[in-house]
Amino acid sequence: MNLSDKKATLNIDGKAPIELPVYTGSIGPEVLDIRKLYGQSDMFTFDPGFMSTAACESAITYIDGDKGELLYRGYPIEQLAVNCDYLEVCYLLLNGELPNAQQKAEFEYSINHHNLVHEQMHFFLRGFRRDAHPMAILTGLVGAMSAFYHDSTDISNPHHREISAIRLIAKMPTLVAMAYKYSCGEPYVYPRNGLSYSGNFLRQMFATPCEDYQVNEVVERAFDRILTLHADHEQNASTSTVRLCGSSGTNPFAAIAAGVACLWGPAHGGANEACLNMLENIQANGGIAKVGEFMEKVKDKNSGVRLMGFGHRVYKNYDPRAKLMQETCKEVLTALGLENDPLFKLAMELERIALEDQYFVDRKLYPNVDFYSGIVQRAIGIPTQLFTAIFALARTVGWIAQWNEMLSDANYKIGRPRQLYVGSARRDVPSLDKR
Numbered sequence: 001m002n003l004s005d006k007k008a009t010l011n012i013d014g015k016a017p018i019e020l021p022v023y024t025g026s027i028g029p030e031v032l033d034i035r036k037l038y039g040q041s042d043m044f045t046f047d048p049g050f051m052s053t054a055a056c057e058s059a060i061t062y063i064d065g066d067k068g069e070l071l072y073r074g075y076p077i078e079q080l081a082v083n084c085d086y087l088e089v090c091y092l093l094l095n096g097e098l099p100n101a102q103q104k105a106e107f108e109y110s111i112n113h114h115n116l117v118h119e120q121m122h123f124f125l126r127g128f129r130r131d132a133h134p135m136a137i138l139t140g141l142v143g144a145m146s147a148f149y150h151d152s153t154d155i156s157n158p159h160h161r162e163i164s165a166i167r168l169i170a171k172m173p174t175l176v177a178m179a180y181k182y183s184c185g186e187p188y189v190y191p192r193n194g195l196s197y198s199g200n201f202l203r204q205m206f207a208t209p210c211e212d213y214q215v216n217e218v219v220e221r222a223f224d225r226i227l228t229l230h231a232d233h234e235q236n237a238s239t240s241t242v243r244l245c246g247s248s249g250t251n252p253f254a255a256i257a258a259g260v261a262c263l264w265g266p267a268h269g270g271a272n273e274a275c276l277n278m279l280e281n282i283q284a285n286g287g288i289a290k291v292g293e294f295m296e297k298v299k300d301k302n303s304g305v306r307l308m309g310f311g312h313r314v315y316k317n318y319d320p321r322a323k324l325m326q327e328t329c330k331e332v333l334t335a336l337g338l339e340n341d342p343l344f345k346l347a348m349e350l351e352r353i354a355l356e357d358q359y360f361v362d363r364k365l366y367p368n369v370d371f372y373s374g375i376v377q378r379a380i381g382i383p384t385q386l387f388t389a390i391f392a393l394a395r396t397v398g399w400i401a402q403w404n405e406m407l408s409d410a411n412y413k414i415g416r417p418r419q420l421y422v423g424s425a426r427r428d429v430p431s432l433d434k435r
Contacts, residue, residue: 008032012041027062044418054235056243056409060093060401061234068317072232073097081324086227086394087111087197090169093232093401108197114170115191115200117178118148125182134389135264137179143257145171153251155407164252165400172396173197176389177204183385198224201393206381218335219380222328226373229321230391232398234314238262238269242399243406244415252403259399260392269391273384275309276374279343279350287342291349299359309371310354311364321369329372332379344375 004022011017018040021033031054038044047053062071070077073092080089084098091099091107099107124144128137145167146153152163174191181188181204189204199215202223207213233239241262246255263269282294297305312319333341351367354360377387406412 004030006030010037010041012043015041025057028064038418044420046420050240055240055415056235056406056412058235058402058405059096060405061232061398063234063314065312065314065316068315068320070233070320077229077320078324081225081228081321084228085196085198086224086231089228089231090397093397094165094404110166111170111197112191112193112200114167115174115193117145117171117174121145121148121175121178122188125178128182130183130185132183133264134176134179134183134386135260135392137182138175138389138392139257139260139264141175141179142168142172142260143254146251146253149253150251153253155246155249155251161252161404161407165397165404168252168256168396168400172393173201174204176386176393177201179389180205180383180386196220196224198227202380216335218331222332222376223380225324225328226376226390227394229324229369229373230394232395232401235402236268236313237265238395239399239402242403246403246406247412247415249414252400255403256396256399259395263392263395264388269388269395271308271368272370272374272377272391273387275370276343276378276384276387278306278308279346279375283342283346288346288349291346291353295350295353295357307350307354307365309374310360310367312366312368315366315368316364318366319368322367322371325369325372325376326367329376329379332376336379338379341375341379343378347371347375 002024004024006022008020008022009017010020018037020037022030023033024030034045045053060073062074063069072080072089073096075092075098080092084092087108088099088104091103121141121144125137125141128140149164149167152160152167154160178188187209189207191200191204193200195203195215199220202215202220203213205213235243238259242255242259245258246252266274282290286293294305295307297303298307329344333339333344338344351371354365354367374384374387377390378384382390
């Protein structure tokens with residue numbers, strides 16, 4: 001960041017004016033530096049949800065919510081999703097530049113030769129109930145990796161951080177597939193190095209000892225796009241959790257496990273699962289003929305009916321990922337002979353009303369990426385309960401890139417938010433007979 005010629009002056013009754021430095025980034029809003037505010041004024045700032053607070057400087061991802069713009073290392077997401085595969089995007093997020101042919105081949109080799117997990121992880125997995133939620137299993141498995149791969153947990157060593165990044169990106173598909181196979185009582189399928197990252201995961205999900213899985217190129221490309229669109233998203237709740245957890249100096253596996261746990265929430269990674277459940281509920285209660293009635297209930301604040309998959313905490317315009325996901329949805333349904341899928345038609349009708357009805361237009365409730373990604377995953381055969389685990393699989397590279405960037409920052413400190421205390425200010429503890 002660069003120091004601006006501007007200065008902000010804070011005047012507090014009875015105290016000398018305080019000058020706050022102003023910094024500028026390469027793009028985006030300017031920021032006030034309040035690091036010395038408490039020392040100079042004996043006051044904190046109050047910002048629930050951190051809506052107006054920049055907790056770090058980052059060169060990885062940029063979002064302009066008003067324009068509906070998402071950049072990875074300066075590249076528009078629309079271009080990356082069309083022109084690059086997921087592992088190229090991983091390399092970009094980790095290293096700052098897209099790989100050349102040799103770099104891509106070396107990176108793919110590293111990933112493919114770290115995708116196995118220790119055999120004892122299988123025994124660890126058996127400790128879970130068969131009906132455990134996949135995110136509960138994934139949180140445990142990722143955290144447990146620190147016990148199996150403790151040879152790469154010295155966070156002060158750049159090589160350790162690099163090999164941990166490779167291991168997490170490579171092994172996360174295997175862990176997610178293992179969680180799925182365990183839940184349905186099928187044997188685990190080992191990865192096959194001759195396949196792509198996405199193709200390998202699909203085979204691990206759906207192959208059995210009785211019948212191998214032939215990867216459909218359209219489905220493979222669609223799944224790869226899902227991963228790319230979810231790879232990173234600036235300082236969201238789970239990324240901030242990884243940074244905060246990692247700021248204590250904990251090992252990378254523990255930090256990423258914390259991100260997985262945070263992502264589990266329905267307001268974050270669970271949104272696509274909630275969206276598909278909404279569509280299925282509408283379908284079960286009258287289908288497309290009842291969409292108009294459903295949307296009227298959404299407008300009634302007293303109805304308790306929520307519209308999932310529309311609007312976004314950051315985007316105040318169309319989510320740039322949603323358009324790509326809609327196109328992918330059409331491609332997958334056509335390739336699988338599901339053009340007349342009732343949920344997709346229902347989703348299109350919901351979108352049409354939301355884009356035309358003034359109530360939704362005024363509130364800028366445009367479809368987000370979750371609106372169509374659930375339909376795509378459902379068509380592929382991925383069970384609804386696994387959607388958030390797929391999100392975690394995609395986001396792992398973003399978490400690792402952000403964690404590594406934080407550790408490389410000379411200004412990094414352990415996170416320690418402050419509070420506005422509103423509790424009791426008692427000073428004397430009453431004796432026992434007076435309580």
